[in-house]
Amino acid sequence: MKRTIHRPQLLTRPVVVALAAAVVLTAGACTKSEDEASAAPSGSSAADAGQQVVTPEPGGKNCTADAYGAKKIDLKSATVGFSQSEKEANPFRIAETKSIKDEAGKRGVKLLTANAQSQFSKQISDVQDLLAKGADLLVVAPLNSDGWEPVLRAAAAKHVPIVTIDRKINATACKDYVSFIASDFVEQGKRAADQMIEATGGKGEIAILLGAAGNNVTTERTKGFKDRIAEKAPGLKVVFQQTGDFTREKGQQVTEQLIQSKPGIKGIYAENDEMGLGAEAALKGAGKKPGAVKIVTVDGTRNAVQAIADGWISGVIESNPRFGPLAFQTLEAFTQGKPVPQDIVIQDGAYDAKNARQDLGKAY
Known part of the structure; x- marks a missing residue:
């Protein structure tokens, strides 16, 4: 059953994304409490404050493990590699990594992590190292959009699916990578x-x-x-x-x-x-x-x-950094052989003088 969330002045665009049906996921990554995370902000709407609201995208392109050429595996017994692109001095990167780690911990999934420290050559070698260490699945926050051919070849050779978050790589969805999760x-x-x-x-x-x-x-x-x-x-x-x-x-x-x-x-x-x-x-x-x-x-x-x-x-x-729940839900559906969207859009909020003070605790 589709859920409708009413927030004044928030949804100025369609909120797209599907993993079969409309879902509300509570990320809880950068909030003070479960109650605070689930509270809808007021005014012109600060972020969903830890919630990610997703609805089906009409006519969107999907990807399956069969089409991608990947094996169907049990996510709980898999090893997931996460490549962060930038130094975690930026609050966005801190929140993004925390969300991935929190969701892996919540699901009991083994997670390997690497940080490229804002050096693209290091990120390429980081991902190759994650593959060498036995990552069965990859979540990558790319530093650049170009230059990923060595990683894509290495992942394809090992039949390791890739989900990209936050920045897009210039490659073909459902061939070189499974899905791209980001803001619009x-x-x-x-x-x-x-x-x-x-x-x-x-x-x-x-x-x-x-x-x-x-x-x-x-x-x-x-x-x-x-x-x-x-x-x-x-x-x-x-x-x-x-x-x-x-x-x-x-x-x-x-x-x-x-x-x-x-x-x-x-x-x-x-x-x-x-x-x-x-x-x-x-x-x-x-x-x-x-x-x-x-x-x-x-x-x-x-x-x-x-x-x-x-x-x-x-x-x-x-720009919502709480990708953990969406990334792992995408991986779980994909590894079970279910279709997943090639492009997934996370919901963003907004702050202005009307809500900044009252919603400060919901910022990351």
């Missing part, structure tokens, strides 16, 4: 644009702090933002864009350059919270007052939500 990054960009339009009144010069080059997250968050601005607020002009590499330090450096070259800038769209917090630091250093330049970011970390409460950030679109 284009929609995140559109929702960030809506927040920027509201914060600025839809007029003025704005800047974009781009994420790292070479992955679909940056491309899609940029596309969604620009498309929505062009559609709804032609009075907003993007006059500056430069990569901040998803880091706070680079975000601060780029913003320092920005306010020197464009002193009249009215808004900054940072494609993750860390760059947005770097922008905040640069504005403070330049003697700007809170809210003088409107900042909108994507992620949903506690530091960014606190910055909304403090008046420095106008809005944050959540």
Whole structure:
């Protein structure tokens, strides 16, 4: 039976994903208690706070073990390898890894982990090492979208299925990997644009702090933002864009350059919270007052939500890092021979001045 969850101003896009029927999964990864995790946030809706709400995707493409050429195995007796891409200084990565570890522990599944420390060559060797150590299944959070051919060949040779999370690899679903689980990054960009339009009144010069080059997250968050601005607020002009590499330090450096070259800038769209917090630091250093330049970011970390409460950030679109339940449910269904979607979209919430203080505990 399909469940309907009513949340004001939250579902601005269809929430897609299917593992046969509509399901509500409680991740519980980054919340203080079971009760807090299950409480629906108020206002313009902060995240699902540990809940992942999934519904069937009409006409979506599926993958099965037979089509993939994988063996049907018992997940409980399997070894799962997890490759994390970035240093766990970023709260998103901390929450993501915790969610995977928590779900493996909950299910009693043996988990091998590796962290590439933001080095792509290390991530390739990490995954090859996980295969050598006997991983039967892989969950990979890719650093880059390209360059995965050595891993794909090695996994195919051992008939090891791969589920990718958070960033997409440029390969063929149900051939090179089973499923891709992530947010709708284009929609995140559109929702960030809506927040920027509201914060600025839809007029003025704005800047974009781009994420790292070479992955679909940056491309899609940029596309969604620009498309929505062009559609709804032609009075907003993007006059500056430069990569901040998803880091706070680079975000601060780029913003320092920005306010020197464009002193009249009215808004900054940072494609993750860390760059947005770097922008905040640069504005403070330049003697700007809170809210003088409107900042909108994507992620949903506690530091960014606190910055909304403090008046420095106008809005944050959540990028939900709690992939554990969806990843393991996908692996379980797949290893049992059931069809699983090739593309799975996790639900994201949002924070603004209306709900930041009351929902701070639900941020990660």
